Amino acid sequence: MPFPVDTVQFEYDATVTMSDGLPLHINVYRPKASGRYPVIITHGIYGKDVLWQTAPPYQAAWEKMSQKLPGLCDGSTCQFMRWEMPDPERWVPQGYVVIHADSRGAGKTPGYLDPLGARETQDYKELIEWAAQQPWSSGKVGLLGISYYAINQWQVAALQPKGLAAIIPWEGAFDAYRDMSYHGGIASTLFSKLWMNTQILPNQHGNGASPFVDAITGGPAAGAAIPETVLRGSASSLLKDMLAHPYDDAYYAQRTPRAERIVVPTLSAGNWSGAGLHLRGNLEAYQQIAAQQKWLRVHTGDHFSPFYAPQSFAVQKAFFDRFLKGDETAFPDEPRVMLTIRDPKNGFRERAESAWPIERTEYQRWYLDANQLQLHQQLPQQGHSASYAARSDGLSFVMPAADTDREFTGPLMAHLWVSTSSADADFFLTLRLLDPTGRDVTFEGANAPAVPVTQGWLRLSQRAQDPARSLPYRPWHAHQAPQAVVPGDPYPIDVEIWPTSIVVPAGYRLVLTIQGQDFSFPHLTEGLFRGSAPFLHEDRDPTLYGGTNTILSGPQQASFLLLPFIPATRQDRGGAE
Template sequence: MQALKSEIRDGMRIDWDMPIQMDDGLILRADIFRPIHEGKFPTLLTYGPYGKGLSFQEGYKTAWEIMEKENPDVMRGTTNKYQNWEVVDPEKWVPNEYVCIRVDSRGAGRSPGFMANNNARETKDIAQCIEWAASQEWSNTKVGMNGISYFASNQWRAAAVQPPHLAAICVWEGWNDGYRESHRHGGIACTFRKNWMEMQVKTVQHGVGDRGKRNPITGDTVCGPETLSPEELIQNIENVWQKVLDQEMLTDWYVERTADLNKVTVPVLSSANWGGQGLHGRGNFEGYVRSASNQKWLEVHGGSHWAPFYTDYGIDIQKRFFDHFLKGIDNGWDKTPPISLLVRSPGEKFVQRDEHEWPLARTQWTSCFLNAGSMQLENAVPGSNSELSYEMMGDGVTFSLPVQAEEVELTGPMALKLFISSSTVDADIFAIVRVFDENNKELTFHGALDPHTPIAQGWLRASHRKLDPSKSLPYRPWHSHDEKQPLVAGEVYELDVEIWPTCIVVPKGYRIALTIRGKDYEYDGEAAVLSNMKNPMTGCGPFMHDDETDRPPAIFGGEVKILTGPNYPSNLLIPVIPKKQST
């Protein structure tokens, strides 16, 4: 049994490696940061696989350096010694009389066991950790969950099982649909999960022990205390990527890793990133709209995936939310408008605006019809039928609206209806909404991870075109992914492609365009690199779809024909937002 270490340092009482026993007897390990003085305090709990003892600065070096340079407010008011990837800095919360708990998930860091990320056992573990925290002598019995990405996505599932003492969740850039948002976009396997396991998870698996990092404060092994053989490590972790490759269609494995949003009833703050294409963005919007809570808020920002959470802006929002629901402070949060958008303009400029529903009720849903003859997007169905072809592994084809005669705002989800035929039994559609300036230079933004992200993206495998009519909306088609429907070469098929929500104010003189291709978007410029990501980032960050096992060239290297006109009204539905009338 590991000995519990408890000490007072930097104005906090810290309990290192606190044991929390699960119902199957397994002991999870947690670090607990709490006020020194006696009292009853609310708790912020996180549970995840990244090693609670691995410092942000060492584990995610380039991300830390970028944040340090671009967001100096993150560094103020803290020694930064306790910074950990994607979880709160306790030095900014404990002085406000919060307890911060970091639990190494089953099989990760200093917690033993078999690691199967996001499964039902993990959700049960989280619920039991919540109830354990609520029962401690220093607890006021109210537990909240707060964190980014993994530490956000598991909040949806934890809330759905309704542990009695979970009082509120702040889901900061967190997916909830294990199939559509995480592993298979439109049915196409996303290789992020393969690289993520190798770069971010296996490196901090329990049992790496002496071969891994050490906690810079305690000196203990991050992934200890035992050191297991490579063979033992393999036996202790689920092969996620093989599961994805083996299961193209929606199975119980994906459903187990998907939150039942109808059972999420606690107060919710869902914080999305306009640049969260490929993992988190959709989850925050869907989670806000479809969760059953009658106390829920949506906040949407831009910038990097990690930094806004730690900034004064982010922490102020989080503290007002949790002060209200975990401390019962009457701070006016209950009168906060349900939606806060940082409306995006060129030059990484953002203007905050309150709204009251999503999508916005005043949206002017506008159909832009593709014309394969002129390569234009037009405001009416073209008068005659036309068609054009592209090689799936090429750069695809681009349709453009005329140059904007006046400024226009696009905010919301989009949908693309396409009529296609393929030279093979399938086709992968990559739909990219783009904007070009007066000099025909593409406008990109700093996405959640990639600094050159396009305006919006959507994906669909043609054999997954079947829709669920009970869930589909005109602006958000919902594919059932329960029946593979191969194509007959040369025959025409109607596809509805979901394009994840976005926001852009397009200036006068700029041009909106749609590119359709059979492979991932590529930015025409220098690739970016993050130390914790395997592939250089060329516009899609780590969210690529380039595995030949899932996309054999014999099938997905063929030719696609797009058909337009009266018989084939291919069109892009965009959310035009009229200016608010002054009162």
């Protein structure tokens, strides 16, 4: 297929030999004009030759994004749009080389398929160093992409490949255990099943039954078919591996980057609506990495249109123009933190901040009253308890409505006194917003049509914390071994709730719902996407996690929700700062 832009040189299905002799298959898009240009790379499992808009698992997302971005293909034919990758038709005319690579065992590249494994990350390092040395390369490489193509940016950046000059990890997990495998020690099984069966294995190299078509040749995007017995033995099983490693051991350590080794300029972009996968990692990594030149942006809404929107492309290009091209006039005086403030009544807005968490945060304790099922800033003077069946709608603690708007933006947690009738218990915490009529205010999720404000999880036997890493507003659970649970005994637990931004308008109420199962909105009773999908926690033993749980409150067993209150600035009130 000739490239639709005359000034672009398209090298289809080239190969780069890895250190162990494996040929890594890549597509290279570069300016025809002679010269040396910075390089942007994506390397992963979804198919360098799979056209997004015609691939069966991806068509619905494409249609949704196209409706949100009606001008998406105005500056591009979109013939080279690939799932979660940058569009070469937009980048190459701007003076960049773009490389799309099929990682080991995926698409056209042979080998053992082990997503996010050590060998895959080593291949990525070698590809970066190869690209930096090519005659058409300036020697500077940047990484760009969504989700998987963000997760492996963090991983390979920690290996410090020669030539890597900047990264833009967009909505990508960082901690392999806490961000994507186990939420508070509870296995996120449904996502692993769906991901493996609908996206990873269909594009495994040699899968003769793959529905993916090579958009360039019309042939199979996964290469020539290999025998089924060989195919089954040529890929790891993410779900089996995850369930075989229920604690944060060496398996996850290998897949979790060493933050102190990430030193390149970084633009980290997360999504408030991405609880379950596409938020925590971007925020934690921003705080932990050693890079001196780092920026954080947090948006909201669906998983794709924020990345491909014209204003986002402009930010991405300015960042790369500065750190890959050396243009000191690009990305000028950018605030270190840019947050979308979610206000369901007055509209969402962007606001610049100098730090994360926001420096002027006032952490407020809202105490649970187990008698009245309410949240108050005053500690209840009498002790009470309230119980619920784990497999039920649980208990909802309601904050009184106020006559003024209140903003809560930042990390949050809950300190709870709990007991259970069984030998263990799972606690699912959901922060919800109710309008004056009592109806849930929902938000468009990164991976679901309707999500609550935010969520948190903790398994009671996994309550042990690492004091060296815990913060007053964000507990860090060790997840090294189970602690004993005696039925009926009360235990204090600190539950990490993923950060959020929400303005609670006058007359609206926040609600903390505590359950022993995944949350579903009361008004959504059918289908998969009822409030927590696709990050559901299935296959839990009902004899262990299906008992009766109890929440205690009062002066001796004070349970509270810690919220990040943001006082209004003069600018928020309509004046100048």
